[in-house]
Amino acid sequence: MSNITVEDLNVWYGDDHALKNINMEIPEGEVTALIGASGCGKSTFLRCFNRMNDEIGVARVEGSIRWKGVDLNGEDVDPVALRRRVGMVFQKPNPFPKTVYDNIAYGVSLNGRGDDDMDQIVETSLEQANLWDEVEDRLDKNALTLSGGQQQRLCIARAVAVKPDVILMDEPASALDPVSTQKIENLIEELREEYTVVVVTHNMQQAARISDKTAHLHLGELVEFDNTDKIFENPEEELTEAYITGRFG
Amino acid sequence: MNAEDLGEELRKGSGELSRRRKTALIGRAVTGLCLAIAVVFLGLLIFDVLRRGLPQLDWQFLTTDVKGFNPETGGVRNAIVGSVYLILITMAVAVPLGVATAVYLEEFAKDNAITTGLQRLVENLAGVPSIVFGLLGLAFFARLMDFGTSLISGGLTLGLLVLPIVVVSTQEALSAVPDEFRNGARAMGATEWQVVKDHVLPAALPGIMTGSILSLSRAIGETAPILFVVSSFIRGVPTALTDGFLALPYQIFYWAQLPSQEVQQMAASAIIVLMALLLTMNGVAVAIRQWSLSRRQW
Numbered sequence: 001m002s003n004i005t006v007e008d009l010n011v012w013y014g015d016d017h018a019l020k021n022i023n024m025e026i027p028e029g030e031v032t033a034l035i036g037a038s039g040c041g042k043s044t045f046l047r048c049f050n051r052m053n054d055e056i057g058v059a060r061v062e063g064s065i066r067w068k069g070v071d072l073n074g075e076d077v078d079p080v081a082l083r084r085r086v087g088m089v090f091q092k093p094n095p096f097p098k099t100v101y102d103n104i105a106y107g108v109s110l111n112g113r114g115d116d117d118m119d120q121i122v123e124t125s126l127e128q129a130n131l132w133d134e135v136e137d138r139l140d141k142n143a144l145t146l147s148g149g150q151q152q153r154l155c156i157a158r159a160v161a162v163k164p165d166v167i168l169m170d171e172p173a174s175a176l177d178p179v180s181t182q183k184i185e186n187l188i189e190e191l192r193e194e195y196t197v198v199v200v201t202h203n204m205q206q207a208a209r210i211s212d213k214t215a216h217l218h219l220g221e222l223v224e225f226d227n228t229d230k231i232f233e234n235p236e237e238e239l240t241e242a243y244i245t246g247r248f249g
Numbered sequence: 250m251n252a253e254d255l256g257e258e259l260r261k262g263s264g265e266l267s268r269r270r271k272t273a274l275i276g277r278a279v280t281g282l283c284l285a286i287a288v289v290f291l292g293l294l295i296f297d298v299l300r301r302g303l304p305q306l307d308w309q310f311l312t313t314d315v316k317g318f319n320p321e322t323g324g325v326r327n328a329i330v331g332s333v334y335l336i337l338i339t340m341a342v343a344v345p346l347g348v349a350t351a352v353y354l355e356e357f358a359k360d361n362a363i364t365t366g367l368q369r370l371v372e373n374l375a376g377v378p379s380i381v382f383g384l385l386g387l388a389f390f391a392r393l394m395d396f397g398t399s400l401i402s403g404g405l406t407l408g409l410l411v412l413p414i415v416v417v418s419t420q421e422a423l424s425a426v427p428d429e430f431r432n433g434a435r436a437m438g439a440t441e442w443q444v445v446k447d448h449v450l451p452a453a454l455p456g457i458m459t460g461s462i463l464s465l466s467r468a469i470g471e472t473a474p475i476l477f478v479v480s481s482f483i484r485g486v487p488t489a490l491t492d493g494f495l496a497l498p499y500q501i502f503y504w505a506q507l508p509s510q511e512v513q514q515m516a517a518s519a520i521i522v523l524m525a526l527l528l529t530m531n532g533v534a535v536a537i538r539q540w541s542l543s544r545r546q547w
Binding site for chain 1: 359360427429430432433434435436437438439440443447448452545
């Protein structure tokens with residue numbers, strides 16, 4: 001089993017205690033949704049899995065995240081190496097201002113797989129992201145000429161191209177229209193078969209539709225973590241009940 | 250609100266609105282007048298220079314060397330060549346050093362007191378009077394390093410002069426690159442160096458080029474920094490870095506002080522040559538800017 005085990009995780013931004021004693025286990029090969037009101041720490045939590053908090057000078061992370069026998073938060077872990085195993089898709093689509101092809105090829109060549117058949121990798125990755133049919137004849141066009149939804153699927157294709165084990169998504173559909181959102185959600189469903197997915201979302205229905213497990217965070221604390229069905233149908237905690245029924249947040 | 254009141258409110262020239270309109274009119278008039286004053290003086294200056302300088306500005310003036318004695322019989326060829334060489338050395342010194350410094354400060358340096366201190370230092374260096382750089386050049390490059398009054402002394406001095414300007418303009422170009430690119434590349438497993446080399450620098454390149462060219466065009470017009478290392482009397486063009494040199498701004502400064510009416514008119518001709526050089530460089534900078542803005546999609 002290579003579940004990801006989070007133990008006593010704490011994050012501070014300066015004096016601001018952003019995550020408090022988080023303990024949970026992210027199951028391998030399933031989709032875990034992180035929900036909670038704005039500022040609850042869910043994006044901060046997500047960034048712990050690929051050490052993106054390292055890039056924020058004032059962030060301090062304590063506790064452990066164990067995966068395949070390694071503490072991802074350990075001093076001896078190289079964040080660069082980690083990010084090649086744990087991909088990330090951001091809230092705002094952020095393809096590089098390069099061609100569609102080069103957007104995929106960049107990460108692949110970073111990983112020293114430049115000798116493989118790049119054309120094949122590009123095609124496979126775009127197919128996995130359900131984007132191939134739309135960009136097949138535009139591979140040499142600048143990625144920023146694509147629509148927002150296409151850009152986001154390109155970012156997902158870019159992430160899967162390097163064959164990570166885990167894919168982190170930070171509100172991947174929040175900047176997109178309903179049709180594009182639908183496509184991203186379908187894509188997440190498909191990704192579940194090959195990857196462990198952790199997705200932050202503001203959208204309750206989305207969490208309910210796409211995830212196997214759901215974690216509810218509130219003011220930096222993990223309120224409840226359980227099967228998604230349970231969370232949405234019969235939550236243990238009053239706070240979770242209140243949040244998912246829209247009484248606050 | 251009935252139709253009559255609404256009509257009154259929407260009609261021009263009524264009540265509060267007409268007062269605000271008057272204020273706006275005054276604002277436009279005052280700022281427009283300021284612009285007119287600036288343009289008129291600049292226009293007069295250029296007109297005067299052209300009037301005095303154009304008549305004797307011919308091909309011979311451009312292709313004949315400066316004559317130390319009887320300057321009336323000479324031209325500005327070696328001063329133009331000297332200025333062009335100077336700018337090439339300045340570029341070779343200031344651009345790589347300045348861009349690298351800016352990349353370090355903007356992309357790698359930790360956000361702490363030392364970095365902030367360095368940052369303020371660079372900004373203040375950009376404001377140091379250019380004559381101070383001239384004295385530094387004399388003391389350090391000409392005397393201590395024993396380069397004497399030579400092209401290399403002048404180029405290095407001008408390089409130091411524009412270095413902080415290159416740093417600041419490069420930093421601005423780098424900070425205009427959205428963080429999304431940086432984070433996207435990091436999340437793909439790029440090292441900080443790869444992030445900078447593969448994404449930040451390419452995206453910032455047009456801005457860096459524009460800023461650098463504008464800095465260099467400032468250097469080419471400077472007299473004070475090279476005042477102590479330029480040669481007043483010299484024949485021909487420099488053929489080595491350690492050769493003495495002439496430069497356009499210095500030649501203008503020198504000629505303008507001579508009593509001969511004729512030589513003073515030659516100073517005006519040299520000003521036209523220098524302005525043409527400056528406008529060309531600035532034109533290139535503007536062209537790069539326009540071209541990159543039209544291509545840029547972020």
